[in-house]
Amino acid sequence: MITTSRARALTVALALCLAALSSTVPPSSAQSADPSLVLEINRIRAIDNHAHVPKVVAAGERADDEFDALPCPPEADAAPFARTRADNPEYVGAWRALYGYEHADMSEAHARELLERKRRVMREQGDNYPAWVLDKLGIEVTLANRIAMGRGLDNARFRWVPYDDALLFPLDNSALKRANPNRAFFFGREESLRKRYFNDSNVARLPSTLAEYLARVVTPTLERERRGGAVAIKFEAAYLAQTFLVSPRELSEVLRYWLTLYPDKILFGTDTYPGTPEVDWEEVGWQATTSSRQALALALSGMVRDGEITRERASEIARGVMRENAAKLYRIGAR
Ligand SMILES: [Zn+2]
Numbered sequence: 001m002i003t004t005s006r007a008r009a010l011t012v013a014l015a016l017c018l019a020a021l022s023s024t025v026p027p028s029s030a031q032s033a034d035p036s037l038v039l040e041i042n043r044i045r046a047i048d049n050h051a052h053v054p055k056v057v058a059a060g061e062r063a064d065d066e067f068d069a070l071p072c073p074p075e076a077d078a079a080p081f082a083r084t085r086a087d088n089p090e091y092v093g094a095w096r097a098l099y100g101y102e103h104a105d106m107s108e109a110h111a112r113e114l115l116e117r118k119r120r121v122m123r124e125q126g127d128n129y130p131a132w133v134l135d136k137l138g139i140e141v142t143l144a145n146r147i148a149m150g151r152g153l154d155n156a157r158f159r160w161v162p163y164d165d166a167l168l169f170p171l172d173n174s175a176l177k178r179a180n181p182n183r184a185f186f187f188g189r190e191e192s193l194r195k196r197y198f199n200d201s202n203v204a205r206l207p208s209t210l211a212e213y214l215a216r217v218v219t220p221t222l223e224r225e226r227r228g229g230a231v232a233i234k235f236e237a238a239y240l241a242q243t244f245l246v247s248p249r250e251l252s253e254v255l256r257y258w259l260t261l262y263p264d265k266i267l268f269g270t271d272t273y274p275g276t277p278e279v280d281w282e283e284v285g286w287q288a289t290t291s292s293r294q295a296l297a298l299a300l301s302g303m304v305r306d307g308e309i310t311r312e313r314a315s316e317i318a319r320g321v322m323r324e325n326a327a328k329l330y331r332i333g334a335r
Contacts, residue, residue, distance in 0.1 A: 032298075033298045033300075033301045034300075034301040034304065034311075034314075037300055037301055037304075037311075037314060038293075038294075040315060041296055041322065042138070044319060044322040044323055045138060045140040045323065046137075046138055046139045046140065046268055046323055047140060047141045047142075047143075047267075047323050047326040047327055047332060048143060048269055048270050048272075048285075049268060049269035049326050050143055050145055050161075050269035051142050051143065051144060051269065051271060051273075051281075051285070052067040052068050052144070052146065052271070052274070053130055053144050053146070053153060053158060054130075054274045054281060055146075055151050055152055055153055056129055056130065056150070056151045056152030064274070066146055066147040066150065067147075068273070069147055069165065069166070069193055069234075069236055070163075070165070070189055070190070070236045070237075071189075073181070073182055073185035073186075081245045083287070084279075084284070086278060087106060089106070090287055091106070091278070091283050091287070092106060093286070093290070097286055098118075098133070098136050098282055098286060099114060099121060101114055111278055115278065127151055127152040128152070130153060130158065131152075131157045133282045133285065134157055136282075136286070137270075137289045138289065139285075139289065141156075141158070141159060141332055142157065143159050143161050143232070143269075143330070144158045144159065144160055144161065145161045145163070145234050146160065146161075146162070147162065147163060147193065148162075148228075149229070155229050159231045159332070160225075160228060160229050160230045160231065161230065161231065162225045162230050162233055162234065163235075163236055164222070164233045164234070165190055165193075165234075165236050165237050166190045166191070166193040166194040166197060167194070167217070167218050168235070168237075169191075169194070170194065170206055170213060173190075173191065197217060197221045198217060200220075200221065200224060201220045201221060203216050203217055231331075231332075247291075248291045248292075248294035248298060249295070249298060251291060251292070252294075252295040252298035252299040252302070253299075255295050256303060259299055259300070259303065259317060259321075260308065263320060264320060264325055265325070266321045266325065267326050267329070268296075268321055270285050270289055270292070271288065272284050272285040272288060292322075293322070296318055296322070300314040300317060301314075
């Protein structure tokens, strides 16, 4: 959520311009993070601006399929990103932090043991399990980007962000779908969500005028979402970005560039997503949270070291990025 390839390209372009303008090399980023800043950032109870937290599902119950309006289409031969590979040893750290895993490897026998521990915690915690995970991650509130909320996602810790792309495409999307197989898949998903919004609004057919469509479908849908506790709405078509795909150091470079421009507009987000039993939303959440905190500490330490900001200002920016900017935007705490 706090990196895009465009921002990285801008950073590269800026660095090239600076190199061309002067014979001196621009100061390099910090080699290490200030330990006091690391400690401080690790203690901030964060607000996760964007995640796809799964609801609690009992044994034998239908699997949760409402955690994303536009999941990526299944691609059998797609290679995973290096950092999200199931054998990434970082996940040993996640298992230790979350479930008290005692091994240093990921052998089959040890992974089985891990799954038993995890299932035991889930049983013990019941509907409180998602909140228990947030506590482990140091996250106070998560903005749950979901089609609908569900069991275990109480409003104190999980705030709803529904998807409304479907409302933007009420007409015939056949031509858009023909562009490529991904578009066909995504528009198929949007059309089934649109059908749901029509049903919920008691509208059988597309109204014949825009005004009628707004009055009978769009406004009632938005009103239902607000009544259901929505604090924002999501247009998923607008972007695709993830924090945990790159290393903290690489992330820190993009982040530092952004922090010099608009520190008040940067929000922490994990984009956690259901995965496999061993590497699920909890482990990816740990990885994204840890990476983001490390990257933020690295970027701010570099700025302090280069005299761009004071140490006090670094603390203030850190609290903003991890928590306060989102609290202000969504009025969390003020309600
Ligand atoms: Zn997402």
